[in-house]
Amino acid sequence: MFRVVCEDEVSGAREGVLETAHGRVRTPCFLPVATKGYVRMVSAGELREVGAEALISNALLLYMKPGVEVVAEAGGLHRFMGFEGTIFTDSGGFQVLRREFMPRFVTSGIVFRSPFDGSRQAVTPELCVAIQEALGSDVGVQLDDCPPYGLERERYVESVRRTLRWAEASLRARSCDDMMLFGVVQGGVDPELRRRCAERLVELEFQGYCLGGLSVGEPKEVMMGMVELMCELLPLEKPRYLMGVGSPVEVLEAVARGVDVFDSAFPTRNARHGAVYTWRGKYSITKAKNLRVHEPLEEGCTCPVCRSYSRAYVSHLMRCDEPLGKRLVSVHNLHFMMRLMEGARRAIRRGEFPEYLQGVRRVFGR
Amino acid sequence: MFRVVCEDEVSGAREGVLETAHGRVRTPCFLPVATKGYVRMVSAGELREVGAEALISNALLLYMKPGVEVVAEAGGLHRFMGFEGTIFTDSGGFQVLRREFMPRFVTSGIVFRSPFDGSRQAVTPELCVAIQEALGSDVGVQLDDCPPYGLERERYVESVRRTLRWAEASLRARSCDDMMLFGVVQGGVDPELRRRCAERLVELEFQGYCLGGLSVGEPKEVMMGMVELMCELLPLEKPRYLMGVGSPVEVLEAVARGVDVFDSAFPTRNARHGAVYTWRGKYSITKAKNLRVHEPLEEGCTCPVCRSYSRAYVSHLMRCDEPLGKRLVSVHNLHFMMRLMEGARRAIRRGEFPEYLQGVRRVFGR
Numbered sequence: 194m195f196r197v198v199c200e201d202e203v204s205g206a207r208e209g210v211l212e213t214a215h216g217r218v219r220t221p222c223f224l225p226v227a228t229k230g231y232v233r234m235v236s237a238g239e240l241r242e243v244g245a246e247a248l249i250s251n252a253l254l255l256y257m258k259p260g261v262e263v264v265a266e267a268g269g270l271h272r273f274m275g276f277e278g279t280i281f282t283d284s285g286g287f288q289v290l291r292r293e294f295m296p297r298f299v300t301s302g303i304v305f306r307s308p309f310d311g312s313r314q315a316v317t318p319e320l321c322v323a324i325q326e327a328l329g330s331d332v333g334v335q336l337d338d339c340p341p342y343g344l345e346r347e348r349y350v351e352s353v354r355r356t357l358r359w360a361e362a363s364l365r366a367r368s369c370d371d372m373m374l375f376g377v378v379q380g381g382v383d384p385e386l387r388r389r390c391a392e393r394l395v396e397l398e399f400q401g402y403c404l405g406g407l408s409v410g411e412p413k414e415v416m417m418g419m420v421e422l423m424c425e426l427l428p429l430e431k432p433r434y435l436m437g438v439g440s441p442v443e444v445l446e447a448v449a450r451g452v453d454v455f456d457s458a459f460p461t462r463n464a465r466h467g468a469v470y471t472w473r474g475k476y477s478i479t480k481a482k483n484l485r486v487h488e489p490l491e492e493g494c495t496c497p498v499c500r501s502y503s504r505a506y507v508s509h510l511m512r513c514d515e516p517l518g519k520r521l522v523s524v525h526n527l528h529f530m531m532r533l534m535e536g537a538r539r540a541i542r543r544g545e546f547p548e549y550l551q552g553v554r555r556v557f558g559r
Numbered sequence: 560m561f562r563v564v565c566e567d568e569v570s571g572a573r574e575g576v577l578e579t580a581h582g583r584v585r586t587p588c589f590l591p592v593a594t595k596g597y598v599r600m601v602s603a604g605e606l607r608e609v610g611a612e613a614l615i616s617n618a619l620l621l622y623m624k625p626g627v628e629v630v631a632e633a634g635g636l637h638r639f640m641g642f643e644g645t646i647f648t649d650s651g652g653f654q655v656l657r658r659e660f661m662p663r664f665v666t667s668g669i670v671f672r673s674p675f676d677g678s679r680q681a682v683t684p685e686l687c688v689a690i691q692e693a694l695g696s697d698v699g700v701q702l703d704d705c706p707p708y709g710l711e712r713e714r715y716v717e718s719v720r721r722t723l724r725w726a727e728a729s730l731r732a733r734s735c736d737d738m739m740l741f742g743v744v745q746g747g748v749d750p751e752l753r754r755r756c757a758e759r760l761v762e763l764e765f766q767g768y769c770l771g772g773l774s775v776g777e778p779k780e781v782m783m784g785m786v787e788l789m790c791e792l793l794p795l796e797k798p799r800y801l802m803g804v805g806s807p808v809e810v811l812e813a814v815a816r817g818v819d820v821f822d823s824a825f826p827t828r829n830a831r832h833g834a835v836y837t838w839r840g841k842y843s844i845t846k847a848k849n850l851r852v853h854e855p856l857e858e859g860c861t862c863p864v865c866r867s868y869s870r871a872y873v874s875h876l877m878r879c880d881e882p883l884g885k886r887l888v889s890v891h892n893l894h895f896m897m898r899l900m901e902g903a904r905r906a907i908r909r910g911e912f913p914e915y916l917q918g919v920r921r922v923f924g925r
Contacts, residue, residue, distance in 0.1 A: 229879055230872075231881055231883055233883070234883060236883060236887075237867065237868075258878070260850075263851065263875070266871075267853045267869060267871055267872070268853070273871065275868055484626075484629050487633045487634070501602075501604065501641045502603075505629060506596075506641070510597055512625070513597075513624070516599075516600055516882040517597055517599070517601065517602060517886075519882070520882070520886070
């Protein structure tokens with residue numbers, strides 16, 4: 194299922210291959226975020242064009258809208274979306290724990306209010322697995338309890354206890370082998386709790402591990418400390434997935450610590466605000482001076498946008514608030530992230546990962 | 560430049576070919592509307608995919624934003640937009656005469672307020688030609704005075720007088736032969752005024768004629784009467800362009816009267832509101848029942864959307880208010896209009912145009 198192909202001698206970075214029911218995903222990899230069954234502004238054809246081998250969608254949000262039965266009837270999420278690569282699904286625990294869902298813990302799971310129709314809903318670890326299997330997900334994630342940063346220790350103790358209980362329930366709930374299931378390490382920024390959670394999840398033998406509950410407000414160094422600790426605790430032969438991260442530098446810093454999989458709305462959300470990512474850094478396409486730049490968004494870039502459009506034109510579109518502009522920048526930025534990961538894999542293979550990371554740090558700042 | 564290839568024996572419909580600096584446009588044709596240099600939601604690649612041989616943009620709006628010098632620097636509008644086919648440009652008179660532009664007639668043209676920066680601007684027929692030439696338009700349109708429907712006769716007399724004066728000024732202002740220039744027939748719904756305007760424009764020997772000042776609120780039969788009258792007055796060997804029309808039936812009704820070129824935001828604007836056009840009629844994709852239809856938007860359709868996505872998925876996107884949904888329906892509807900026109904050309908060639916029109920009428924109603 195997962196194979197480490199090459200390890201960096203200096204850092205913890207590794208190149209690997211994750212084989213799923215829908216093909217090969219070369220790691221380290223970055224998953225575009227298709228929370229509700231689509232990457233905002235971007236078509237499945239464009240995802241293919243930028244070289245996305247995998248993406249992540251959200252089980253609970255699809256469960257609420259359009260409904261699992263709609264997606265299942267369509268023949269699963271791959272066919273529904275028109276995406277042929279690997280699909281990860283997040284359980285959705287992270288989303289329903291946001292205030293707007295008015296969540297409440299009960300013994301069996303979480304009760305919350307649907308923001309779509311106001312109805313009271315309940316989610317359990319068993320339901321989450323069933324939803325993900327029904328969607329035809331290639332890699333599912335257990336329901337976990339992901340508290341925000343900065344609460345009292347007792348809340349994280351509770352989160353670990355609950356997450357571990359749900360981990361066992363999730364494993365028991367599996368009904369087929371087609372979907373890999375990843376456990377989620379919680380424990381806030383408390384090393385002892387993280388250790389306890391990771392060790393128990395390792396005993397349970399998930400097919401991969403998510404580093405959950407990070408990038409939720411804690412300082413970056415603290416996050417990286419936790420990432421480092423967890424990568425030491427988790428088995429080398431299983432993939433590690435840092436959820437919700439992030440920027441080019443953060444992603445590579447975590448790769449250096451042994452993380453294999455990432456997801457973030459970062460490249461597409463920033464695109465919608467006009468931030469273009471390039472090997473020379475990022476810039477704002479909406480600035481008037483770009484109207485006079487009749488070059489691609491990034492010189493030498495081979496993405497479908499840079500092959501056809503100029504900065505001036507994209508700038509014009511963005512300044513007119515035309516969705517086509519947001520789409521073009523989204524496609525370019527996703528392509529940039531794919532190249533960033535490809536570069537990371539190549540650098541690991543060549544024993545040059547530390548230099549690669551250093552180079553990206555220089556361009557984007559720490 | 561323009562050649563009638565085939566005439567229908569029963570109606571006034573004709574098949575033709577317009578040769579411009581950027582290739583061949585088979586007529587009757589429908590121009591997607593790229594007012595500000597883009598078709599809303601749709602990329603140049605998608606315009607190519609749906610088979611659009613030509614589109615129309617707006618000279619004055621581009622003049623105000625991003626500015627002619629930006630487009631000229633880019634190498635002209637074709638390169639700026641990434642569209643390689645024929646580009647028509649409307650003068651923009653129609654737009655600046657809307658109330659939000661606070662227009663005022665002066666001897667030499669129209670003074671108005673830019674909605675972008677509030678500045679006072681003036682447009683003259685000479686400036687309009689210069690802008691269109693600088694944009695690299697293949698087919699320009701003279702500045703005209705296009706009043707709304709339902710005013711006193713004197714207003715239309717004035718409109719014809721002004722439009723004819725500007726027609727002469729436009730012809731004198733031309734500085735090169737690359738751009739064809741079309742005159743605009745005005746005259747409201749007054750046959751006598753229409754005749755006077757058309758006859759004088761014919762004397763001036765434009766390369767084509769726009770039927771202007773229609774589809775501005777008058778009853779449809781009245782509009783068709785005017786179209787019929789003008790097509791009788793205009794030379795057979797010149798292309799006729801009915802501006803701002805329209806729906807499938809309106810377009811074909813006007814084809815039957817001898818019109819060759821159309822433009823309208825109709826297919827894309829309706830798409831953004833969820834109306835899908837098909838050979839079996841139109842339907843609203845946002846309706847919940849479409850979530851259960853795992854078939855293309857239109858069975859048998861060869862457009863890029865129908866080849867990759869289902870009604871259920873597009874409905875989900877639209878119900879999430881995701882721009883990707885609006886884009887997919889826009890692409891499908893444009894493809895539908897291209898097929899509608901292709902069907903019209905084929906029907907004319909085969910001597911079956913009246914039956915073709917009848918069939919489309921049956922599907923869409925009168």
